[in-house]
Amino acid sequence: MAVTPSVVAVIRERARDALFARVAGPEGPRNRARIHETPGPRWFLPDSAIHRVHGDTAMFVGGLRALLLQSLHPLAMAAVAAHSGYRGDPWGRLQRTSTFLATTTFGVADDAERAVSTVRAVHRRVRGVAPDGRPYRADDPHLLTWVHIAEVDSFLRAHQRYGAHPLDDAGCDRYVAETAVVARKLGVPGPPVTVAALEEALATYRPELHGTRDARLAARFLLVTPPVPWAAKPPYAALAASAAAMLPGWARPELRLPHLPVAESTLVRVAGLSVVKAARWVMTAPG
Numbered sequence: 001m002a003v004t005p006s007v008v009a010v011i012r013e014r015a016r017d018a019l020f021a022r023v024a025g026p027e028g029p030r031n032r033a034r035i036h037e038t039p040g041p042r043w044f045l046p047d048s049a050i051h052r053v054h055g056d057t058a059m060f061v062g063g064l065r066a067l068l069l070q071s072l073h074p075l076a077m078a079a080v081a082a083h084s085g086y087r088g089d090p091w092g093r094l095q096r097t098s099t100f101l102a103t104t105t106f107g108v109a110d111d112a113e114r115a116v117s118t119v120r121a122v123h124r125r126v127r128g129v130a131p132d133g134r135p136y137r138a139d140d141p142h143l144l145t146w147v148h149i150a151e152v153d154s155f156l157r158a159h160q161r162y163g164a165h166p167l168d169d170a171g172c173d174r175y176v177a178e179t180a181v182v183a184r185k186l187g188v189p190g191p192p193v194t195v196a197a198l199e200e201a202l203a204t205y206r207p208e209l210h211g212t213r214d215a216r217l218a219a220r221f222l223l224v225t226p227p228v229p230w231a232a233k234p235p236y237a238a239l240a241a242s243a244a245a246m247l248p249g250w251a252r253p254e255l256r257l258p259h260l261p262v263a264e265s266t267l268v269r270v271a272g273l274s275v276v277k278a279a280r281w282v283m284t285a286p287g
Contacts, residue, residue: 012281012282015282016282016283019279019282019283020283022091022094023094023095023098024095024098024099024102025091025092025095025099027099028095031099031102031103032102034107034111035102035103035106035107035111036106036107038107038108038111039108040108040109040110041108041109042106042107042108042109042112043104043105043109043112043181043182044105044106044178044181048174048178049167049171049172049174049175049178050105050175050178050179051105051106052159052163052165052167052171052175053155053156053159053163053167053175054101054102054105054106054155055105055106056159056162056163056164056165056280057162057276057279057280057283058158058159058161058162058163058164058276059155059158059159060239060275060276060279061158061161061162061239061242061243061246061272061276062154062155062156062157062158062159062243063094063097063154063155063243064222064239064240064243064244065154065157065158065243065244065246065247066150066151066153066154066155067218067222068218068219068222068223068243068244068247068251068255069150069153069154069247069248069251070146070147070150070151071211071214071215071218071219071255072209072210072211072215072251072254072255073143073146073205073208073209074130074131074132074134074208074210074212074215075130075134075136075140075143076136076143076146076147077212077214077215077218078128078129078130078131078136078212078214079126079128079136079137079138079143080214080218081214081217081218082128083126083128083138086218086221087221090221090226090227091227099115100115100119103115104116104182112182113185116182116185116186119186120139120186120187122138123137123138123139123144123186123187124138124139125138126138126139131212131213131214132212139187141187141188141189144183144186144187144188145183145188145189145191145201146205146208148179148183148186148188148191149191149192149198149201149202149205150202152175152176152179152183152192152198153198153199153202154243154246155179156172156175156176156195156198157246158242158243158246160172161246161269162242162272162273162276164280169195172195173193173194173195176192176193176194176195176197176198177193177194179191180192180193206250209251209254210254211251211253211254211255211256215254215255216255216256219255219256219257222240223240223241223244223257226240235275235278235279238268238271238272238274238275239272239275239276241264241268241271241272242268242269242271242272242275244257245264245268245269245272
């Protein structure tokens with residue numbers, strides 16, 4: 001029996017709603033309406049590079065890569081392990097992060113300012129002592145810079161590999177410069193504004209980065225034992241493998257991840273591209 005267009009549309013709509021609910025949470029529809037429909041000035045125009053990158057489903061890969069890369073700074077990972085609740089409420093953390101990104105990227109300026117103020121207030125309360133005895137605080141400009149550049153590098157690399165419309169060189173620089181607008185408001189001093197400066201900043205952190213027990217546990221949680229429904233495990237595995245494959249070569253041993261260059265350049269890449277394309281098709285469904 002042939003599948004009618006109406007059946008396909010229903011399946012697509014249900015898949016879209018389920019995926020959106022996971023990413024955006026129960027307040028997702030209300031937040032989406034507020035973010036996209038509220039009139040007023042915004043930080044970024046619709047034709048901006050940041051709109052193109054943050055509006056593409058390649059962000060699923062970029063977000064996972066960012067978490068893995070960020071975990072390699074022992075102080076950043078100590079703060080996440082002690083304060084983020086990523087194990088007890090991983091979906092809540094994802095939903096808060098996605099709402100922040102959507103608000104600062106697409107929302108009106110007043111809402112974006114409030115979102116930044118909320119995050120800064122949370123950062124002021126996050127402090128402690130890492131397992132190696134060093135104190136940390138989430139509003140430390142040095143740690144804020146690391147989190148920012150690891151995130152921007154991950155989002156941009158994922159977009160260039162899996163995005164529907166990769167940026168040219170000038171567009172990549174524009175993306176880095178536009179993300180710097182948000183970073184400054186979060187307290188990052190002098191964030192990079194070009195790809196070259198981003199790569200230089202990443203290189204300066206390399207001596208500080210290594211895999212701790214908490215980082216390896218986080219990687220296992222993200223890659224091997226994520227709390228996703230059984231039906232979602234195969235596509236999630238493709239996204240997770242794609243994210244791990246995009247890590248720098250030196251990062252794999254630190255997180256005790258295998259390096260399979262042939263499989264990563266063929267099977268993993270094809271699987272990741274297929275899942276990102278499918279998610280894009282689902283998320284752009286009418287309705």
